[in-house]
Amino acid sequence: MAGGKMSARQKMINLMYLVFIAMLAMNMSKEVLSAFGFMNEKLTENNISTTAKNNEAYANLATKASEQEAKFGPLKIQADKIKKYSAEFYSYLEEIKTKMTADIEDKTDFEAMDKTAFLDEYFFKGDKFTTEGNEFIDKVNGYRTDVTSVLGADSNFSSLLKNRFNTEDDTNRDGKKIKWLEYRYKGFPLVASLTNLTQMQADIKNTESDIVSDLLGGKLEESLRLSNYKGIVALDKNAYFAGEKVTGKIVLGRYDATMVPDAVTLNNRPYKNIKSGQVIIDMPAGNVGSHDIKGKIAFTQNGEIVEVPFESSYSVIPEPSTAVVSADKMNVVYRGLNNPISVSLPGVSDNNLRVSATGGSLSGGKGKYSIKPGAAKTAVINVSAKLSSGKTVNSKKSFRIKDIPPAMGSVRNQFGTVRMPKSGLANAPIAAGLPDFEFDLKIDVKSFKIKVPGQITVIVNGTRLSAAAKKVLSKAKRGDIINIYDIKASANGYALKQVLPVSIELTN
Structure with a gap:
């Protein structure tokens, strides 16, 4: 171009x-x-x-x-x-x-x-x-x-x-x-x-x-290698009554139904009851006492026989005639509280227990219950279960119902007579507690009265001194005993019948 x-x-x-x-x-x-x-x-x-x-x-x-x-x-x-x-x-x-x-x-x-x-x-x-x-x-x-x-x-x-x-x-x-x-x-x-x-x-x-x-x-x-497999004995339950049959399964760790063993030895004898890769146990339980279940499951891998051992045990116990019922905290139950109750029957799963109560409302399940007593003086736990033998067991347990014991007023987690400065009392919340009670309760103080020597009694709503209470407190002198009494409180939503007073000796 x-x-x-x-x-x-x-x-x-x-x-x-x-x-x-x-x-x-x-x-x-x-x-x-x-x-x-x-x-x-x-x-x-x-x-x-x-x-x-x-x-x-x-x-x-x-x-x-x-x-x-x-x-x-x-x-x-x-x-x-x-x-x-x-x-x-x-x-x-x-x-x-x-x-x-x-x-x-x-x-x-x-x-x-x-x-x-x-x-x-x-x-x-x-x-x-x-x-x-x-x-x-x-x-x-x-x-x-x-x-x-x-x-x-x-x-x-x-x-x-x-x-x-x-x-x-x-x-x-x-x-x-x-x-x-x-x-x-x-x-x-x-x-x-x-x-x-x-x-x-x-x-x-x-x-x-x-x-x-x-x-x-x-x-x-x-x-996935057979050398890492372990035989697992899975019984239908852990304890059996005399005369019952022991039922359950022996399976491999992977529960692989496609892996059918070539041979099974159970308690030194050949065993043939095998379904879907599982060895089905079905034999007499034997006498009362402990019994072993052990043996080997044999597979062929790469032309060689690989044996996987298994071992377990079970106990045969006599049939019970009464249920075992125990209070988790003590022999009494307290009115207004959810009292924990354990219910069990040897040889019977928690799911097969029928539990009811009189004298209070019952909640929970699977062996762990709570009973909240009402106005009655006695609460009764009723237990019923049908054993595998067909026999029905009925049992009951009575508990005394008591009111929550009197709580004690406190300042700075101290009870009785507390020595502290006037300024400390003016800013400290008034609380209440049950030092030796078996339950962990959340006690809420609703109101209280404060009495300063030579002054009128002041009613306080809440936990801290009101302006009127602080005014009469300001007139107190060193050595005066300030009484906090008529404390109204509730524990876990239940109104306490009595809260003991707490006294404060002023140090200045």
């Missing part, structure tokens, strides 16, 4: 053509910059999602370690180290990214992130690396080395770590060796380098995910 003679019109056309090409190049550059920006946003979102999944995996491993320390404890120690190294390296990269975009107001204006100056100056000084550049390389190498040392050099992740966090020299398209840092970060637009660092953060998160999943998966695979 530049050769030969051209008319002014042709020269203008050629110039416009060149400008058009330049504009296309500029637009393409902006599109590429935006593409890098969009990729960086997607990677950032993915890192957030992966972090949440990793945290769930770490929490899952921590739970397993607390439940099975011997099995998962060492894995948790490894995972904790990897989590620490990953968090430190991730934060370091985030700090660099923050510095890179510190001077950019709109963090989403990717087309403005076309400069190369920041990392060119931050990592490089002429043909050499800056202190920050060398530190960056050390951080990458350090993370790879630290994680490898946790897992072991022979780990399946050694090659993965080397590929993801490799800082060896690269070879360009011309076959020339170029330093890794220079090849990856020198002369690139800011948004491209930003995306590159976000991708490295993604590699960190994905490495964590891969490793923790492998740690858990490896133990799961190991737990």
Whole structure:
């Protein structure tokens, strides 16, 4: 286009053509910059999602370690180290990214992130690396080395770590060796380098995910080996009456119905009652006393017989004639309170007991009840149950009903006569308590009367002295005895019939 003679019109056309090409190049550059920006946003979102999944995996491993320390404890120690190294390296990269975009107001204006100056100056000084550049390389190498040392050099992740966090020299398209840092970060637009660092953060998160999943998966695979199975005897109940049959199951730890044993030995004899991978126990209970259930379950694995032992015991007890009923606190129950009552019958589950009461309202279940007595003088607990033999047992237990004993007024948790300064009494709340009572009661003071020698009695509502009470108190002298009496209070919502007074001897 530049050769030969051209008319002014042709020269203008050629110039416009060149400008058009330049504009296309500029637009393409902006599109590429935006593409890098969009990729960086997607990677950032993915890192957030992966972090949440990793945290769930770490929490899952921590739970397993607390439940099975011997099995998962060492894995948790490894995972904790990897989590620490990953968090430190991730934060370091985030700090660099923050510095890179510190001077950019709109963090989403990717087309403005076309400069190369920041990392060119931050990592490089002429043909050499800056202190920050060398530190960056050390951080990458350090993370790879630290994680490898946790897992072991022979780990399946050694090659993965080397590929993801490799800082060896690269070879360009011309076959020339170029330093890794220079090849990856020198002369690139800011948004491209930003995306590159976000991708490295993604590699960190994905490495964590891969490793923790492998740690858990490896133990799961190991737990599926037959050598790790344990026979479990699951009886229908723990104690049996003489003449009853012992019923229950012997199962493997995984309760896998597809794993049918080849042979079972129960108490030194072959046993054939096997259904859905479970050995069904059905035999006479025997005489009163303790009896063992033990044997082996045999499976064939890789052509070899693997025997899984099991062992348990049960007790045979005489049939009871009465229920066992006991008050958790004492032999009496108190009016107005929820008194805890335990009800049990040997050989009968709590769910099969029928419990009722007279003289008060009964609540609760499964062996643990509460009775709130009414106006009667006696409360009766009635218990009925049908034994497995078909026999019905009925029993009852009577309890005396008593009022809550008188409470004692108190100041600063002191009862009787309390010595204290006038100013202390003016600001101290009036309370009440039952120091030797078996229940932990929440006693609320509603009102009280205060008597100062030579002054009129003042009625106070609440727990603290009113203005009128403080006025008469101000006229008291050192050595005077201030009486707090006629205290009205309630315990757990029940109005106390009597609260003993408390006296205060003024010390000034």
